[in-house]
Amino acid sequence: xxxxxxxxxxxxxxxxxxxxxxxxxxxxxxxxxxxxxxxxxxxxxxxxxxxxxxxxxxxxxxxxxxxxxxxxxxxxxxxxxxxxxxxxxxxxxxxxxxxxxxxxxxxxxxxxxxxxxxxxxxxxxxxxxxxxxxxxxxxxxxxxxxxxxxxxxxxxxxxxxxxxxxxxxxxxxxxxxxxxxxxxxxxxxxxxxxxxxxxxxxxxxxxxxxxxxxxxxxxxxxxxxxxxxxxxxxxxxxxxxxxxxxxxxxxxxxxxxxxxxxxxxxxxxxxxxxxxxxxxxxxxxxxxxxxxxxxxxxxxxxxxxxxxxxxxxxxxxxxxxxxxxxxxxxxxxxxxxxxxxxxxxxxxxxxxxxxxxxxxxxxxxxxxxxxxxxxxxxxxxxx
Amino acid sequence: xxxxxxxxxxxxxxxxxxxxxxxxxxxxxxxxxxxxxxxxxxxxxxxxxxxxxxxxxxxxxxxxxxxxxxxxxxxxxxxxxxxxxxxxxxxxxxxxxxxxxxxxxxxxxxxxxxxxxxxxxxxxxxxxxxxxxxxxxxxxxxxxxxxxxxxxxxxxxxxxxxxxxxxxxxxxxxxxxxxxxxxxxxxxxxxxxxxxxxxxxxxxxxxxxxxxxxxxxxxxxxxxxxxxxxxxxxxxxxxxxxxxxxxxxxxxxxxxxxxxxxxxxxxxxxxxxxxxxxxxxxxxxxxxxxxxxxxxxxxxxxxxxxxxxxxxxxxxxxxxxxxxxxxxxxxxxxxxxxxxxxxxxxxxxxxxxxxxxxxxxxxxxxxxxxxxxxxxxxxxxxxxxxxxxxxxxxxxxxxxxxxxxxxxxxxx
Numbered sequence: 040x041x042x043x044x045x046x047x048x049x050x051x052x053x054x055x056x057x058x059x060x061x062x063x064x065x066x067x068x069x070x071x072x073x074x075x076x077x078x079x080x081x082x083x084x085x086x087x088x089x090x091x092x093x094x095x096x097x098x099x100x101x102x103x104x105x106x107x108x109x110x111x112x113x114x115x116x117x118x119x120x121x122x123x124x125x126x127x128x129x130x131x132x133x134x135x136x137x138x139x140x141x142x143x144x145x146x147x148x149x150x151x152x153x154x155x156x157x158x159x160x161x162x163x164x165x166x167x168x169x170x171x172x173x174x175x176x177x178x179x180x181x182x183x184x185x186x187x188x189x190x191x192x193x194x195x196x197x198x199x200x201x202x203x204x205x206x207x208x209x210x211x212x213x214x215x216x217x218x219x220x221x222x223x224x225x226x227x228x229x230x231x232x233x234x235x236x237x238x239x240x241x242x243x244x245x246x247x248x249x250x251x252x253x254x255x256x257x258x259x260x261x262x263x264x265x266x267x268x269x270x271x272x273x274x275x276x277x278x279x280x281x282x283x284x285x286x287x288x289x290x291x292x293x294x295x296x297x298x299x300x301x302x303x304x305x306x307x308x309x310x311x312x313x314x315x316x317x318x319x320x321x322x323x324x325x326x327x328x329x330x331x332x333x334x335x336x337x338x339x340x341x342x343x344x345x346x347x348x349x350x351x352x353x354x355x356x357x358x359x360x361x362x363x364x365x366x367x368x369x370x371x372x373x374x375x376x377x378x379x380x381x382x383x384x385x386x387x388x389x390x391x392x393x394x395x396x397x398x399x400x401x402x403x404x405x406x407x408x409x410x411x412x413x414x415x416x417x418x419x420x421x422x
Numbered sequence: 423x424x425x426x427x428x429x430x431x432x433x434x435x436x437x438x439x440x441x442x443x444x445x446x447x448x449x450x451x452x453x454x455x456x457x458x459x460x461x462x463x464x465x466x467x468x469x470x471x472x473x474x475x476x477x478x479x480x481x482x483x484x485x486x487x488x489x490x491x492x493x494x495x496x497x498x499x500x501x502x503x504x505x506x507x508x509x510x511x512x513x514x515x516x517x518x519x520x521x522x523x524x525x526x527x528x529x530x531x532x533x534x535x536x537x538x539x540x541x542x543x544x545x546x547x548x549x550x551x552x553x554x555x556x557x558x559x560x561x562x563x564x565x566x567x568x569x570x571x572x573x574x575x576x577x578x579x580x581x582x583x584x585x586x587x588x589x590x591x592x593x594x595x596x597x598x599x600x601x602x603x604x605x606x607x608x609x610x611x612x613x614x615x616x617x618x619x620x621x622x623x624x625x626x627x628x629x630x631x632x633x634x635x636x637x638x639x640x641x642x643x644x645x646x647x648x649x650x651x652x653x654x655x656x657x658x659x660x661x662x663x664x665x666x667x668x669x670x671x672x673x674x675x676x677x678x679x680x681x682x683x684x685x686x687x688x689x690x691x692x693x694x695x696x697x698x699x700x701x702x703x704x705x706x707x708x709x710x711x712x713x714x715x716x717x718x719x720x721x722x723x724x725x726x727x728x729x730x731x732x733x734x735x736x737x738x739x740x741x742x743x744x745x746x747x748x749x750x751x752x753x754x755x756x757x758x759x760x761x762x763x764x765x766x767x768x769x770x771x772x773x774x775x776x777x778x779x780x781x782x783x784x785x786x787x788x789x790x791x792x793x794x795x796x797x798x799x800x801x802x803x804x805x806x807x808x809x810x811x812x813x814x815x816x817x818x819x820x821x822x823x824x825x826x827x828x829x830x831x832x833x834x
Contacts, residue, residue: 314833319817415708
């Protein structure tokens with residue numbers, strides 16, 4: 040299958056991206072975001088997950104939960120290339136919202152083959168927010184790893200860990216094991232037996248929880264036991280690409296903000312950007328961001344047009360974006376100097392979002408290890 | 423890797439089909455002698471003649487200078503050269519030898535030359551009947567190129583040149599040189615003038631060419647001395663004092679940003695980083711190399727390093743792809759100005775890693791029968807410094823990117 044030279048980034052994708060940029064500039068500018076999420080530096084706030092539900096309603100009204108939902112389920116059925124453009128803007132604004140989590144859940148639901156999954160997609164298109172509950176206590180996202188089981192009575196038991204934006208969503212897409220294998224289940228957050236235990240986290244722009252499930256009986260089966268791993272493998276490239284796009288957008292904000300500081304901050308009678316010890320690291324940040332950004336659109340385009348290459352491209356994009364996010368974050372603080380180390384400077388908000396996304400769904404070294412198995416061969420089987 | 427025919431216009435689709443058909447039946451037979459790795463390493467007359475014959479044939483078939491007007495020896499097409507470059511590479515064709523001519527002189531002449539200059543100079547440039555070299559760098563004008571001291575003194579309808587140029591690739595084979603001279607010592611940037619100099623005719627008449635030996639031990643570039651060398655005024659490009667502006671056109675092309683400033687750019691030297699880099703070859707190399715008695719491909723650190731390079735290689739190609747999508751570009755020069763920086767560092771790091779993978783075998787010179795991959799990698803590693811230094815060292819590239827794209831204060 041051939042892939043379009045322009046990644047398939049069409050006019051509709053452009054409109055979605057531009058609209059997102061404008062809305063978030065108006066309603067989630069850095070000053071407003073700082074007032075919202077960084078109003079207090081007390082550690083207790085780490086579990087609160089401050090956000091702006093009225094902005095979320097605007098996002099839903101604009102159809103952003105529907106963009107990735109296939110047309111047959113009442114969505115717009117846009118390609119991942121368009122979704123990546125949207126995710127870039129969410130990262131650039133570092134907006135707290137359940138949209139990234141919901142977009143990820145959308146791709147998992149779309150890879151399921153059941154009427155319940157199609158019904159879920161219709162609800163997402165109408166504004167339901169959903170998060171994946173598929174990581175175990177050790178932080179593993181591997182398809183077979185989960186601490187939730189389906190007991191003999193068909194009830195879910197156990198704990199799902201590291202659930203993103205759990206305090207904002209209406210439902211959970213739970214990975215659970217039974218003797219027949221891994222299946223996927225839809226659980227409403229207010230269902231009997233569901234207890235959210237918020238984690239105290241560093242990132243101010245999201246919340247995270249572990250979710251205890253005790254005798255949860257009325258879960259809907261989205262993917263039958265034994266079919267869950269296939270679904271997760273199929274959706275994973277989209278998830279990696281979306282998170283990588285968020286990081287690339289955030290990194291671009293970090294670059295531009297730091298460059299602006301280097302243009303205006305004067306020391307030794309010159310703007311500090313004059314000095315090559317500041318100028319060259321800024322250029323290296325830009326080069327890293329551009330590489331990651333190109334790989335994000337490459338991965339999105341592969342997911343849309345060349346499924347056989349989707350996993351490889353997505354892992355490359357996530358690896359490059361994670362490394363770029365790490366390096367750009369560090370330099371954004373360092374190059375801001377003394378002010379960059381303070382709570383009042385906005386930089387730390389993006390720094391923390393990046394550190395969170397860096398490890399979500401596997402960090403750069405993990406992605407490269409998986410790529411090595413694929414491109415070089417497994418250790419012991421290469422020669 | 424990524425280029426597809428899906429978005430071709432009708433003209434492009436027809437041209438692509440023509441390229442494929444012609445290349446299928448007209449690749450030159452393999453020579454009996456060893457071909458150099460690239461145009462910068464052409465050392466012998468037989469290598470040069472073989473490659474010039476090939477460029478001439480490809481030009482006659484319409485694969486060189488495709489986007490230039492027909493009256494200048496071009497193909498009169500629009501946005502087709504990249505297709506020819508892609509198909510040439512896909513067919514495994516040899517490279518074109520007139521690299522300075524195609525990549526730098528042609529767009530500069532097209533942009534700044536008179537009608538007569540374009541008609542005279544461009545057709546034999548495309549057909550490789552006249553080889554070009556570049557007279558920019560001097561012993562005292564490297565990163566600070568605007569410090570050129572070679573002086574051209576006006577003398578009626580001609581100019582008299584005295585000076586010393588270095589790093590002059592292909593000068594020993596060249597008919598022509600693009601030549602940047604000082605014509606006003608009182609002004610730095612406004613005191614330069616740009617010429618096209620018929621240096622072959624000047625040898626023995628004010629021009630002396632001496633080979634420089636590179637750190638690899640190879641020839642390939644030169645130093646050129648001018649002593650009271652006369653150049654006719656009608657071989658001046660653009661106005662006196664405009665030399666720096668003309669040189670910027672040349673440098674934008676040399677650094678890979680050309681297509682942006684001159685729509686009908688380049689020809690034949692297209693490179694999305696894949697064949698030249700051979701990063702994919704690292705995997706095979708690692709499977710054949712041993713560390714502590716085990717395949718190097720089982721060493722976790724080397725595996726990670728190889729994958730990092732494969733990612734950078736793909737990112738480079740995808741940058742090229744994205745640069746052509748206006749909606750996904752923030753600043754028009756941002757990706758083009760990175761081209762030379764990222765490609766040269768990728769080449770260098772690839773070669774360096776390959777040497778590390780080879781281990782003790784990386785000590786063997788190209789001429790040693792036991793050298794893996796024909797001794798290519800240690801050689802490529804040394805040669806890679808030519809790329810990270812040439813066309814404005816990468817330190818200068820970072821200044822340019824910081825100043826032109828990020829608007830940081832100028833470091834001068």
